[in-house]
Amino acid sequence: MSARRGVWSDALRRLLASRAAVASLVTLTALCVLALAGPSLSRYAPDELDWAMMGVPPDWVSGHWLGTDRLGRDLFVRTLHGARISLVIALFATLVSLLIGVTWGAVAGYAGGRTDALMMRFVDVLYALPGIFFVIVLTVVFDRSPLLLFLAIGAVGWLTMARVVRGQAIGLMRREFVEAAVAAGAGPARVVFRHLVPNLAGTVVVYATLMIPQMILVESFLSFLGIGIQEPLASLGNLIADGAAEMEIAPWILLAPAGCLVIIVLCFNFLGDGLRDALDPRER
Amino acid sequence: MALFEVRDLAVSFATPAGEVDAVAGIDLEVAEGECLALVGESGSGKSQALLACLGLLAANGRARGEVRFDGRSVLGLPERELGRLRGAGIGYVFQDAPGSLTPHLRIGDQLSEALRCHHDVDDATARAEARRMLERVQVPDAAARLRQYPHELSGGTRQRAAIAAALMPRPRLLIADEPTTALDVTVQAQVIALFRELRRELGMALVVVTHDLGVVAGLAERVAVMYSGRIVEEGATTGVLSRPAHPYTSGLLAALPRLDDPTGVPMRTIPGTPPAPGERPRGCAFAPRCDRVHDRCRKEVPALAAAAHGRVACHRPLAGAPV
Numbered sequence: 001m002s003a004r005r006g007v008w009s010d011a012l013r014r015l016l017a018s019r020a021a022v023a024s025l026v027t028l029t030a031l032c033v034l035a036l037a038g039p040s041l042s043r044y045a046p047d048e049l050d051w052a053m054m055g056v057p058p059d060w061v062s063g064h065w066l067g068t069d070r071l072g073r074d075l076f077v078r079t080l081h082g083a084r085i086s087l088v089i090a091l092f093a094t095l096v097s098l099l100i101g102v103t104w105g106a107v108a109g110y111a112g113g114r115t116d117a118l119m120m121r122f123v124d125v126l127y128a129l130p131g132i133f134f135v136i137v138l139t140v141v142f143d144r145s146p147l148l149l150f151l152a153i154g155a156v157g158w159l160t161m162a163r164v165v166r167g168q169a170i171g172l173m174r175r176e177f178v179e180a181a182v183a184a185g186a187g188p189a190r191v192v193f194r195h196l197v198p199n200l201a202g203t204v205v206v207y208a209t210l211m212i213p214q215m216i217l218v219e220s221f222l223s224f225l226g227i228g229i230q231e232p233l234a235s236l237g238n239l240i241a242d243g244a245a246e247m248e249i250a251p252w253i254l255l256a257p258a259g260c261l262v263i264i265v266l267c268f269n270f271l272g273d274g275l276r277d278a279l280d281p282r283e284r
Numbered sequence: 285m286a287l288f289e290v291r292d293l294a295v296s297f298a299t300p301a302g303e304v305d306a307v308a309g310i311d312l313e314v315a316e317g318e319c320l321a322l323v324g325e326s327g328s329g330k331s332q333a334l335l336a337c338l339g340l341l342a343a344n345g346r347a348r349g350e351v352r353f354d355g356r357s358v359l360g361l362p363e364r365e366l367g368r369l370r371g372a373g374i375g376y377v378f379q380d381a382p383g384s385l386t387p388h389l390r391i392g393d394q395l396s397e398a399l400r401c402h403h404d405v406d407d408a409t410a411r412a413e414a415r416r417m418l419e420r421v422q423v424p425d426a427a428a429r430l431r432q433y434p435h436e437l438s439g440g441t442r443q444r445a446a447i448a449a450a451l452m453p454r455p456r457l458l459i460a461d462e463p464t465t466a467l468d469v470t471v472q473a474q475v476i477a478l479f480r481e482l483r484r485e486l487g488m489a490l491v492v493v494t495h496d497l498g499v500v501a502g503l504a505e506r507v508a509v510m511y512s513g514r515i516v517e518e519g520a521t522t523g524v525l526s527r528p529a530h531p532y533t534s535g536l537l538a539a540l541p542r543l544d545d546p547t548g549v550p551m552r553t554i555p556g557t558p559p560a561p562g563e564r565p566r567g568c569a570f571a572p573r574c575d576r577v578h579d580r581c582r583k584e585v586p587a588l589a590a591a592a593h594g595r596v597a598c599h600r601p602l603a604g605a606p607v
Contacts, residue, residue: 113343180384183340184449185371185401187364194397198388 011202014278021274024267031264035084044074046081047232057252066256069242075256082234083260089150089235090215094208096154101161102197102204108162109169110192120166123159131156132218139227149228153218157211164207168200202279209272213265220261236261287489288314288337288374288457293349295329295336304561306332308513309349311588312491314457319483319490321500321521323536324510325558330493331379333510334459338374339366353457372402375455379462379493382442384449385434391418391445392430398452417448420485421478440471444478451482457489464499476502497540501525506594509533512558512569514585519594529596531574568599576600 015021043063044050050072058067066075108119138152172178181195216236222228223237231238236257243254295307307329314320322330336347337358351358353373361369370376378384385394395417396410418426421444434442450458460479464472476499483490492503500507500521508518509530517530528534535554556573565571571581580599588595
């Protein structure tokens with residue numbers, strides 16, 4: 001039992017006490033399950049054209065619960081499909097930027113002095129370059145694969161993470177337990193990855209949760225511009241782009257994916273807020 | 285030959301206001317199995333001197349002089365070699381020992397890690413050893429404690445666990461920086477008793493930094509008194525405590541409150557405060573506060589010279605009248 005009474009279970013209890021966070025968690029889980037299983041609930045495939053029902057509004061009789069687009073593709077299935085791809089890209093992009101950002105920041109904070117200054121100036125320089133521009137160049141030069149997309153987004157998303165982590169690491173370096181680990185003969189790698197990084201977990205988790213919606217928005221933005229996910233694959237971004245073209249005649253084509261995007265982004269933001277409160281060190 | 289030898293160690297820090305000397309040349313010597321107490325007010329440079337010996341100074345700190353452990357020179361060793369020396373050769377218990385446990389690691393993980401950093405043993409052996417060590421520092425119900433996190437333990441138990449962690453790789457010298465300051469009095473006594481027992485059992489040398497003269501009397505064979513970055517008196521504990529030769533030592537002893545003091549009488553103190561490291565007077569640093577001061581004290585820094593029970597750095601040492 002004692003093992004469960006860690007910092008994390010305390011945080012979990014506080015998180016579960018926050019109604020907005022729990023509601024978001026439930027909604028997100030439901031959405032994820034739907035995104036994975038949903039397309040099989042409907043009798044239509046995402047790239048299947050229903051010649052009899054082109055551009056129809058939501059209709060229960062035919063099974064087009066959210067209507068169809070102008071090619072007769074079922075919007076319910078396409079939106080869920082798009083949500084799945086958007087979520088996966090956002091998660092991977094966040095993971096990539098976590099990996100780079102946390103390592104970079106923790107090493108800079110640990111090393112201090114000139115190394116730290118050099119590493120952080122590098123971050124500053126990258127900050128000065130417009131990230132989206134960088135991603136666009138990458139996707140144009142190389143192929144437009146979803147894999148590259150999340151690598152590219154992640155590669156520009158780690159900067160803020162590196163700054164946040166470095167700041168925290170510098171604070172932790174002054175704590176006695178880090179000094180004690182050094183005095184006990186622990187090498188640099190052990191100090192950074194065993195004593196420093198796990199202590200950053202709270203901050204990192206909160207920041208990552210708030211980063212996922214940003215990543216979804218970036219992906220949607222790129223797809224909206226037509227350089228992200230390509231037809232016939234659906235992502236929330238290109239679905240919204242489709243819908244925006246016809247929003248005056250057939251608003252449901254825009255509303256379905258846009259609503260989904262809004263729900264996902266809001267939920268992650270509420271969840272991030274809840275986590276931040278739950279892990280706030282002042283509350284410990 | 286002494287196990288641990290410090291010769292003319294000086295520590296300075298680069299600050300925006302210029303170079304500040306925290307330690308202005310000290311000599312220390314600890315024989316195998318011996319216990320030395322380093323006494324002095326806050327800011328007298330005790331901790332910095334010892335941190336410097338392990339290469340643990342802050343980035344703006346610089347150490348000069350000579351530190352030898354087991355015949356090997358320590359200052360200027362590459363980081364890799366220092367890592368091997370730290371923990372395995374010289375253990376360090378920090379001032380805030382409970383805070384020196386990493387919060388997200390279970391006690392058992394921390395203890396076995398301390399061992400596995402230095403010795404090539406498998407996890408099961410390390411865990412068994414961790415349990416034995418926790419029992420040795422008299423933590424009750426050691427097996428259960430191994431599975432707990434630091435914040436689930438009381439202050440005293442955490443202190444013991446931190447000491448156990450420092451002892452895991454079996455250092456030949458343990459440096460304990462104010463091991464009792466953060467504890468309440470009953471636990472203090474227990475920790476002192478624990479140190480005494482550990483020395484007897486493990487035969488390790490011990491350097492205790494403290495400003496508690498009770499700890500000195502209870503634990504150390506020899507004592508060195510530091511004032512403003514220098515050692516002002518050094519010798520056998522009984523001699524120094526019963527017949528101090530330096531006015532500062534004598535003042536410290538006189539300032540100890542006693543139970544048979546009449547109530548209502550203000551406590552005896554040494555008037556004034558120690559000089560900041562950058563503002564030491566030209567002569568003896570204690571001169572402005574000393575009641576025996578004369579001209580020479582203001583001009584020349586006194587050198588450590590032989591006294592009745594050891595060495596003292598004073599131009600007009602006390603004759604050794606009992607306090």
